[in-house]
Amino acid sequence: MPKVSMTVNGKAVAAEVEARTLLVDFIREQLSLTGTHVGCDTAQCGACTIHLNGKAVKACNMLALQADGAQILTIEGVAKPDGTLHPMQEAFRTHHGLQCGFCTPGMVMSAIDIAKNHANPTEETIRAELDGNLCRCTGYHNIVKAVQAGAQAMSR
């Protein structure tokens, strides 16, 4: 089987995978990092969003082999090692930007990417840029508030 190696949340990992292994399955099944969720499995819902070399991508829509040599960040890697939440996670908590929580890891990973590209995003920008992340509970209002607050906290 082909070999793959990459850096995930700062740690070097290497494994043998079938060529058809999706990156999300590699992360969940082989690395046991189950914070990255599989929602639709058709690249629409965004629950599987991770950062590949610093950019938000859908891990269900690429092969593990495509990420060979890459820097990967998953939801498990965003908080500080002492457990202090990332400002975006803290904003989701404060503004209650979730109900069931299934979409939340993908929302947070997308939101961090949005904040990195837009220093002080407007509500309109956030709604437009979040269009690759679906939530079936909240109606998005608190998510948008959380992303706005999180982005402001990140720029401080």
Added chain:
Amino acid sequence: MYQFSYQKAKSLSDAAAALAKNADARLLAGGQTLIASMKMRLVSPSDLVDLSGIAELRGIKVDGSTLTVGAMTSHADVAASSEVKKAIPALARLAGEIGDRMIRNLGTLGGSVANNDPAADYPAGALGLGATINTNKHKIAADQFFKGMYETALESGEIITSVSFPVPKRAGYAKFKNPASRYAMVGVFVSEGTGGVRVAVTGAGPSVFRVAAMEKALTAKFSADAIASIQVSATGLNNDLHATAEYRAHLVTVMAKRAVEQTLST
């Protein structure tokens, strides 16, 4: 997804050799359509030849009156590029409206053009600007490139290396998105340049097409009013659960007017 062999090509000739070895091998660009199609078992290549390691296929450059974008350049990079925004802002806008931000971070120009999805955005930009598709074998004018539904002038073993867009005097792109997939129900790209006025429509038919009557009217008078009464025929247009052929025909005029208005306001 069915089993396949994977290899990352080190160079263009390496990729061409890998393709030549097996008739069922496919090129992998950003994979945002291909991987999804393989998961649904709509396609089952024996081999995937990943182009992501070939640096020469990436990049954006403006040379006089031509903007050339490497085939493996992502939609996000085109949308954010200051060169593209300056030379052809409508093309940056088009790239920024493809799919969603995660799809745009992986999806590529070459992949989109080679796939020629009936509702993809880039075919409208390429045809609407009179672009040239550069491959490892030929240079193909957009007018000859897009042959039909998922069908292009590419021969087997041919690899798109870049697309050259002539910089127009002005251009605009208006898209009516399918709210679920963000593909164009109808998207219209309008440009006026040294080659005259071009109006290219995606999403409405089996493949991107030009609207000669609108081009003629806009040549006489470049304004939204000039095309307001021009309707394309619904015969042969796409008819599915998202919209009827008649609705799409109506949208062509609406989107064309918006594209012209956008062109005049920028």
